[in-house]
Amino acid sequence: KQEVTQIPAALSVPEGENLVLNCSFTDSAIYNLQWFRQDPGKGLTSLLLIQSSQREQTSGRLNASLDKSSGRSTLYIAASQPGDSATYLCAVWDTGGFKTIFGAGTRLFVKA
Amino acid sequence: ETGVTQTPRHLVMGMTNKKSLKCEQHLGHNAMYWYKQSAKKPLELMFVYNFKEQTENNSVPSRFSPECPNSSHLFLHLHTLQPEDSALYLCASREPGQGVSPLHFGNGTRLTVT
Numbered sequence: 001k002q003e004v005t006q007i008p009a010a011l012s013v014p015e016g017e018n019l020v021l022n023c024s025f026t027d028s029a030i031y032n033l034q035w036f037r038q039d040p041g042k043g044l045t046s047l048l049l050i051q052s053s054q055r056e057q058t059s060g061r062l063n064a065s066l067d068k069s070s071g072r073s074t075l076y077i078a079a080s081q082p083g084d085s086a087t088y089l090c091a092v093w094d095t096g097g098f099k100t101i102f103g104a105g106t107r108l109f110v111k112a
Numbered sequence: 113e114t115g116v117t118q119t120p121r122h123l124v125m126g127m128t129n130k131k132s133l134k135c136e137q138h139l140g141h142n143a144m145y146w147y148k149q150s151a152k153k154p155l156e157l158m159f160v161y162n163f164k165e166q167t168e169n170n171s172v173p174s175r176f177s178p179e180c181p182n183s184s185h186l187f188l189h190l191h192t193l194q195p196e197d198s199a200l201y202l203c204a205s206r207e208p209g210q211g212v213s214p215l216h217f218g219n220g221t222r223l224t225v226t
Binding site: 004036041042044051089091098100101102103 | 153168208
């Protein structure tokens with residue numbers, strides 16, 4: 001059974017710092033991996049989707065990497081800003097492409 | 113505007129009530145999902161519909177009854193719920209199949225069962 005773990009559970013950093021959020025999964029037979037952001041009381045906003053054949057994806061200050069063999073993905077946020085404060089979740093897609101398993105998320109707070 | 117609209121945003125209901133949650137997507141997708149998000153727990157997949165057909169029921173109790181009349185609309189009918197069913201219920205959509213299509217979420221319905 002696929003399990004997704006995100007470390008750390010919470011993180012507080014000063015503005016301007018570069019940071020890395022971690023996501024690990026137990027079954028390397030995944031199809032895609034997707035990173036989301038969730039603001040309090042809101043739904044999830046898609047940040048990056050990495051196909052299983054890819055190693056990384058970039059969007060602005062965000063860079064996500066995927067290492068299927070080790071069951072890991074990282075989300076790198078450069079030059080963090082207070083507006084980046086949110087919960088970040090990763091989700092892996094099973095090989096059928098229909099089911100997603102989510103991690104519990106990392107709650108990020110960027111101090112001004 | 114997320115492209116996926118959920119109503120109502122908040123719902124308080126007693127254990128004997130019957131209510132429905134509504135989800136509508138304007139993205140032209142053919143796969144729709146219901147998720148449950150409880151405090152301090154990961155998102156739990158409840159139901160998946162592809163082209164209006166239910167393809168996944170993740171062992172959800174029968175007091176939750178989904179309905180997908182067309183590819184743009186998804187409902188979750190609720191009856192005789194328990195207090196532990198209080199949670200944020202999220203709807204999502206994407207293109208079905210193994211293509212590279214990200215999930216798009218609505219803002220959710222915050223349900224409180226009293």
